Amino acid sequence: MTDHAAEGGFCCADHSGTANAQAILAQAEGQARARGVRLTPVRKRTLEILLQAHGALGAYDVLQRLGAEGYGTQPPVAYRALNFLVEHGLAHRIRRLNAFTACAHPGEEHRAAFLICEGCDSVTEAPARGVSDALALAADAVGFHLERATIEAVGLCAGCKGARA
Amino acid sequence: MTDHAAEGGFCCADHSGTANAQAILAQAEGQARARGVRLTPVRKRTLEILLQAHGALGAYDVLQRLGAEGYGTQPPVAYRALNFLVEHGLAHRIRRLNAFTACAHPGEEHRAAFLICEGCDSVTEAPARGVSDALALAADAVGFHLERATIEAVGLCAGCKGARA
DNA sequence: ACATCTAATGTTATACCATAACAGTCAAGG
DNA sequence: CCTTGACTGTTATGGTATAACATTAGATGT
Ligand SMILES: [Zn+2]
Ligand SMILES: [Zn+2]
Ligand SMILES: [Zn+2]
Ligand SMILES: [Zn+2]
Numbered sequence: 001m002t003d004h005a006a007e008g009g010f011c012c013a014d015h016s017g018t019a020n021a022q023a024i025l026a027q028a029e030g031q032a033r034a035r036g037v038r039l040t041p042v043r044k045r046t047l048e049i050l051l052q053a054h055g056a057l058g059a060y061d062v063l064q065r066l067g068a069e070g071y072g073t074q075p076p077v078a079y080r081a082l083n084f085l086v087e088h089g090l091a092h093r094i095r096r097l098n099a100f101t102a103c104a105h106p107g108e109e110h111r112a113a114f115l116i117c118e119g120c121d122s123v124t125e126a127p128a129r130g131v132s133d134a135l136a137l138a139a140d141a142v143g144f145h146l147e148r149a150t151i152e153a154v155g156l157c158a159g160c161k162g163a164r165a
Numbered sequence: 166m167t168d169h170a171a172e173g174g175f176c177c178a179d180h181s182g183t184a185n186a187q188a189i190l191a192q193a194e195g196q197a198r199a200r201g202v203r204l205t206p207v208r209k210r211t212l213e214i215l216l217q218a219h220g221a222l223g224a225y226d227v228l229q230r231l232g233a234e235g236y237g238t239q240p241p242v243a244y245r246a247l248n249f250l251v252e253h254g255l256a257h258r259i260r261r262l263n264a265f266t267a268c269a270h271p272g273e274e275h276r277a278a279f280l281i282c283e284g285c286d287s288v289t290e291a292p293a294r295g296v297s298d299a300l301a302l303a304a305d306a307v308g309f310h311l312e313r314a315t316i317e318a319v320g321l322c323a324g325c326k327g328a329r330a
Numbered sequence: 331a332c333a334t335c336t337a338a339t340g341t342t343a344t345a346c347c348a349t350a351a352c353a354g355t356c357a358a359g360g
Numbered sequence: 361c362c363t364t365g366a367c368t369g370t371t372a373t374g375g376t377a378t379a380a381c382a383t384t385a386g387a388t389g390t
Contacts, residue, residue, distance in 0.1 A: 040367070059347070072369050079348065095260040096315055098347060113300060115309045126303050134295040135278060135318060142291060143323030144280045150261060150317045153300060158308030205338070224376070237340050244377065245339080263376060339384070347376065355368070
């Protein structure tokens with residue numbers, strides 16, 4: 001994604017920026033302990049990297065940052081940490097972008113939808129109970145047993161919509 | 166995807182197999198004429214290939230078939246044809262599978278959801294008005310202007326669900 | 331028919347995304 | 361200790377997608 005920090009500000013109010021990063025990180029620690037899995041240094045650092053990013057980060061972006069900090073420099077290092085975070089609900093994969101983003105509400109049972117802004121590349125995690133329910137209904141209608149779903153919307157965030165002269 | 170024809174049958178009733186292929190193809194022809202775009206030989210053949218497939222096909226699968234029939238053998242040949250079809254509503258991209266599938270209802274205004282079966286790799290296009298509306302609502306709630314969305318569900322189709330001993 | 335312009339096709343080359351397989355390391359638990 | 365399983369790291373490879381450019385086929389106006 002584009003480097004918004006370098007552009008001197010955030011265009012979207014509701015992104016998972018540095019604001020609540022500490023809280024989320026603490027939540028993640030507790031959750032890992034509760035589930036009996038280890039939030040090791042690479043994994044934790046990977047989560048921090050995602051939390052600091054404005055939008056979603058590609059695996060190779062994460063890898064570069066990890067490598068620069070003394071961790072491994074090869075793709076599996078990043079993919080393993082990212083997959084761990086996704087598996088344990090601490091991050092999400094955004095398939096449309098081939099990228100990953102920190103979960104904004106770890107712990108809460110939430111089937112999320114992602115709102116991808118074409119103006120500023122931000123990715124917002126929106127609660128999607130209604131969407132999920134509707135999808136379950138549609139699936140049921142054709143006898144399909146739904147396991148999980150990917151819901152990704154593309155458009156313009158509030159900030160970028162307003163910025164259109 | 167796996168080659169179901171070789172496995173001797175279809176496991177899912179509602180796939181875009183050879184049954185209605187002719188009708189869809191005719192519909193596509195008319196639609197292209199109406200929109201003033203050209204359904205050239207490669208494009209048409211690509212659509213046919215998608216229609217004949219049981220599930221979704223990767224771009225390189227399509228490319229191989231095209232190449233074997235005298236068309237170009239390099240990736241852009243397939244990607245261009247596939248992107249054309251997607252742009253004009255004649256095919257859909259399934260991001261979770263890095264694959265493409267023919268649209269089952271070209272022409273109709275339909276925001277579709279895709280039901281991906283983990284048992285037989287089939288991809289079913291389901292009408293998703295309700296889902297789409299719910300998503301629009303969720304987006305609206307945070308001031309997000311929705312352009313288009315990807316809705317992909319993973320689970321078991323009716324056939325595979327029943328086949329579970 | 332002819333010149334001209336544009337869309338479409340084809341090619342080479344390259345970039346980007348993701349995983350398999352194996353070797354070394356580290357922290358419990360016996 | 362020493363075994364065991366989880367974790368990290370590496371090399372190597374495979375799969376997905378696009379940029380850039382040359383060529384060709386259709387449409388358009390004269
Ligand atoms: Zn989340
Ligand atoms: Zn924006
Ligand atoms: Zn469709
Ligand atoms: Zn199935």
